[in-house]
Amino acid sequence: xxxxxxxxxxxxxxxxxxxxESAVIHLGAGEWMIVDSCRNPxxxxxxxxxxxxxxxxxxxxxxxAVGVTHWDSDHIRGMxxxxxACRSAAIWCTAALDSAEFATLVALxxxxxxxxxxxxxEIAAITAVCTERGEQIRYMMEASMLLRRSGDxxxxxxxxxxxxxxxxxxxxxxxxxxxxxxxxxxxxxxxxMSSNDASAVMMVTFGTRxxxxxxxxxxxxxxxxxxVAAIGRGREVGLRADFVKxxxxxxxxxxxxxxxxxLLTGNPAAAMTPFRSGSxxxxxxxxxxxxxGRTDRAYLTSSRARITDEQPxxxxxxxxxxxxxxxxxxxxxxxxxxxxTSPWEVAVDEVACPV
Amino acid sequence: xxxxRRRALHVLWVDDDIGDVAxxxxxLRHSGHEVVMTPKVDEAETLLRTEPFDLxxxxxxxxxxxxxxxxxxxxxxxxxxxxxxxxxxxxxxxGSDEWVYSSHIDVGGYQGYLGVEEKGENFEDWLELKLSEIxxxxxxxxxxxxxxxxxxxxxxxxxxxxxxxxxELEASWPGSTECWDGVVxxxxxxxxxxxxxxxxxxxGAHEARLPIDAIALSARxxxxxxxxLEWRLVAEDDGNRxxxxxxxELSPVEVLDEKIVAAALQEARRLRQEL
Numbered sequence: 001x002x003x004x005x006x007x008x009x010x011x012x013x014x015x016x017x018x019x020x021e022s023a024v025i026h027l028g029a030g031e032w033m034i035v036d037s038c039r040n041p042x043x044x045x046x047x048x049x050x051x052x053x054x055x056x057x058x059x060x061x062x063x064x065a066v067g068v069t070h071w072d073s074d075h076i077r078g079m080x081x082x083x084x085a086c087r088s089a090a091i092w093c094t095a096a097l098d099s100a101e102f103a104t105l106v107a108l109x110x111x112x113x114x115x116x117x118x119x120x121x122e123i124a125a126i127t128a129v130c131t132e133r134g135e136q137i138r139y140m141m142e143a144s145m146l147l148r149r150s151g152d153x154x155x156x157x158x159x160x161x162x163x164x165x166x167x168x169x170x171x172x173x174x175x176x177x178x179x180x181x182x183x184x185x186x187x188x189x190x191x192x193m194s195s196n197d198a199s200a201v202m203m204v205t206f207g208t209r210x211x212x213x214x215x216x217x218x219x220x221x222x223x224x225x226x227x228v229a230a231i232g233r234g235r236e237v238g239l240r241a242d243f244v245k246x247x248x249x250x251x252x253x254x255x256x257x258x259x260x261x262x263l264l265t266g267n268p269a270a271a272m273t274p275f276r277s278g279s280x281x282x283x284x285x286x287x288x289x290x291x292x293g294r295t296d297r298a299y300l301t302s303s304r305a306r307i308t309d310e311q312p313x314x315x316x317x318x319x320x321x322x323x324x325x326x327x328x329x330x331x332x333x334x335x336x337x338x339x340x341t342s343p344w345e346v347a348v349d350e351v352a353c354p355v
Numbered sequence: 356x357x358x359x360r361r362r363a364l365h366v367l368w369v370d371d372d373i374g375d376v377a378x379x380x381x382x383l384r385h386s387g388h389e390v391v392m393t394p395k396v397d398e399a400e401t402l403l404r405t406e407p408f409d410l411x412x413x414x415x416x417x418x419x420x421x422x423x424x425x426x427x428x429x430x431x432x433x434x435x436x437x438x439x440x441x442x443x444x445x446x447x448x449x450g451s452d453e454w455v456y457s458s459h460i461d462v463g464g465y466q467g468y469l470g471v472e473e474k475g476e477n478f479e480d481w482l483e484l485k486l487s488e489i490x491x492x493x494x495x496x497x498x499x500x501x502x503x504x505x506x507x508x509x510x511x512x513x514x515x516x517x518x519x520x521x522x523e524l525e526a527s528w529p530g531s532t533e534c535w536d537g538v539v540x541x542x543x544x545x546x547x548x549x550x551x552x553x554x555x556x557x558x559g560a561h562e563a564r565l566p567i568d569a570i571a572l573s574a575r576x577x578x579x580x581x582x583x584l585e586w587r588l589v590a591e592d593d594g595n596r597x598x599x600x601x602x603x604e605l606s607p608v609e610v611l612d613e614k615i616v617a618a619a620l621q622e623a624r625r626l627r628q629e630l
Binding site: 104 | 434540550551561565583586601620624626627630
């Protein structure tokens with residue numbers, strides 16, 4: 001899996017070590033996009049960087065966009081280092097971060113790290129990179145377009161943003177404002193803030209075909225938010241995707257029937273990462289059963305956080321439940337020709353597996 | 356010095372030749388453990404879905420399938436048999452350890468892995484060692500015991516609580532010192548959740564759910580989300596066994612004044628207006 005794609009090939013590579021996710025997408029003609037970040041425990045570098053270097057590709061020139069779908073730590077570990085390396089890339093974040101309130105939290109954590117758990121550290125790093133470059137973070141919101149390419153002999157490529165909705169953005173801002181109102185509980189309040197409901201979902205179109213990147217968006221009680229809203233935007237794109245990055249690690253809360261009936265073709269190619277932290281293990285066996293009922297072409301980046309190296313002593317501590325965050329990185333790669341009919345073909349490393 | 360007392364374990368033993376291992380099963384029962392033995396993998400799978408076990412002992416080669424044992428463990432640890440026993444300790448008792456090592460299913464990385472022993476006269480000794488590695492503990496020490504064991508040393512930044520010797524353990528890890536820096540992510544009634552970064556650079560980031568009594572009673576008021584933690588673990592040889600000594604230092608979370616927050620918000624709004 002160390003050969004780069006041809007100029008007229010699309011590729012979607014998904015990486016995940018058990019806790020962490022990063023997608024590296026070849027849009028064609030040597031142009032790459034990276035969505036979210038996790039870190040390689042051996043090199044301590046963003047896995048997307050290591051992958052591109054392994055293909056002989058320099059991220060500095062080849063990556064034109066980096067997307068931060070939401071600010072959960074398993075999706076942004078190493079992101080500061082990544083955007084630093086991708087000098088030519090436009091930096092896009094979910095619009096949930098686009099508020100004075102959120103900027104306040106980031107600044108407070110930067111200036112008072114002992115009052116927080118470190119959850120906003122990578123966002124602060126991204127902000128610092130943009131400030132240094134004299135650029136601004138761009139924000140992903142429903143109905144916006146991240147990029148458009150055409151006229152190069154390949155099918156036109158576009159990246160449509162389906163979420164967060166305006167309503168989700170407002171709710172996120174209100175949530176942060178509520179946190180700032182009770183500063184004595186800042187660390188705990190920030191720790192408990194969910195960012196999934198304002199995840200940025202994207203539909204990447206390649207001519208008349210498409211790929212759906214589901215981030216960690218979940219269902220929501222308010223139809224103006226969550227998947228109901230995103231599906232509505234997806235219908236407006238007018239295409240059904242034949243590839244899906246399954247949202248939120250395959251969880252039930254992120255699955256909506258209309259995703260599969262209205263936004264996807266039958267039996268799409270699929271990939272997802274697991275989530276293993278504390279007592280949370282996703283996908284559950286019931287999730288796997290449900291996904292297998294949707295498609296028989298789904299792959300998981302890591303079957304289990306396997307530790308093949310020496311175990312630390314902390315595993316021997318009485319009654320301790322220990323999870324390694326940065327285990328071996330698993331890789332699922334889907335590729336196809338940029339045409340109307342070529343199928344997606346999958347390749348996996350020794351850590352990834354079919355769902 | 357507190358010593359470990361073993362509790363009765365609920366054991367599942369899977370071997371297609373039960374007669375071959377019946378004596379070892381009897382030995383476990385005689386030691387006070389409950390043992391369920393089955394020659395069938397599908398029966399074992401049903402049991403693992405429905406009944407909680409503390410220990411799984413598996414033969415590797417069963418009915419000519421040289422990977423039957425590792426496949427069973429892989430299915431369990433990959434959540435294909437539900438969540439009930441996903442964290443169970445497991446070991447292989449098999450005719451040849453090569454069948455396990457050469458399996459394309461790498462079980463050595465799963466949490467709870469105890470190792471492989473070849474069928475022979477050393478099994479009882481091996482089993483004794485492995486039973487001592489499984490989480491066992493005296494009744495939780497009373498507050499008075501903790502106070503008697505600890506020698507808190509005040510430092511300018513925080514109060515140090517020494518747990519040794521309340522947490523001596525038997526272990527089979529190589530001797531080493533580990534230093535972990537952590538931040539508390541959650542606090543429950545009887546446990547807390549912490550993210551840990553290895554300061555020696557050997558192990559990478561971990562998360563752990565630890566019992567509350569890992570923190571000295573006198574330091575527990577500092578235990579809150581955002582609190583910083585420094586944790587040192589040392590494995591030492593004590594005669595013919597290895598023990599682990601543990602020391603946790605907790606620093607309280609910083610609480611921000613409302614004025615600081617208000618000023619930061621005002622500054623953020625000003626910067627956005629400039630943009």
